[in-house]
Amino acid sequence: MEFSGPVISCLGMDDRFSMSNMAIEAGARAGLIAPDNITWQYVRASGLKRQKGGKRPCSPQSAACSGLFSDPDAHYEKVYEWDISDVEPQVACPHLPSNVKPVSAMRRVSVDQVVIGSCTNGRINDLRSAARVLKGKKAKAGVRLIVFPATQKIYREAVKEGLAEIFVKAGGIFSTPTCGPCLGGHMGILAEGETCIATTNRNFIGRMGSPKSFVYLSNPAVAAASAITGKITHPGRF
């Protein structure tokens, strides 16, 4: 599955990773996005050095890098096009990631737990987006707020930037990177009848604990706003 277009080319790498990660949930083996200057900047910042005499590996014209792009005459099984100018944040309802509804239709859903992070939405931009909403606010009494970055490097960045402080001050816990809550492994395992909104990738029956619990999936800003109100909430309110 390949993503392209004017919106994709504006997205930072963190958002692109989230999309590629979720492509699996759509049945793909991988979610591809052709490399561009944003990719190249990311590669450079991550400390990888260009090979001696190598060219910038982001130009479709460069022979060395042609393998990184789809062929100009590639045949796609299906091509979908969406105008997302008026699309509000979407929430995946139990018990399938594809069971999506706009966040404004979810106002009545109360949550017992909010999980922000994971491999899917646990990069520094995701944590910043959640922290912008939660700064100076408190999670609603009775709502468990769990934040965990995707990697140790992001963990350290979040501490340095003061994001960890914001989450803890909001009444949340800020954990080391882990798969724990996402698959009901440990930390925040849902009891029967409980509801969680999570920025993880899957909301199947029993995914986060009891087969009689409910998991909604959203982006980090929606999850953060929902922690404050205790109900699934559009982050535009804060």
Add this chain to the structure above:
Amino acid sequence: MTIKGVVHKVGDDINTDDIIAAKYLVSTDAKELGAHCLESIMPEFIKKVKPGDIIVAGKNFGCGSSREHAPWAIKGCGVTAVIAKSFAAIFFRNAINIGLPFLELDTIERIQDGDVLEIDLSSGIINNTTRNQRYQTQAFPEFLQELVKAGGLMNWLTKKEKK
């Protein structure tokens, strides 16, 4: 290579959390995992399933996490083949690697719970002996049949190494 067994029908979008819940991932023993196969959505399945049986599913079987425990659990409870309208790509490959044959078939509606099927992997012909019906699916490539016979990719490699 022929497989004969009784059908257990399941629905669409059976994900790997349904097949084996995360709380059982502490084990890698196929038998132990098999004892909890499909437990959270079909608790009666594990009581009914017998060695040699066949699972017949709808679309997108095995979606979700690519945990290898899921095909292990299916194999561990005695199931010898899965027929589905479609499979999730990463799960499909895991199943082949552990030597569990998966076959795609469009007309699964014609097969009912409890039917007896005879699958000939070499020709891709499935005989429904209960209903006197015959379905044609893709022939299982010879190399993949070898993997199934060997009990999976790792066993196949080990045997090859010894020769």
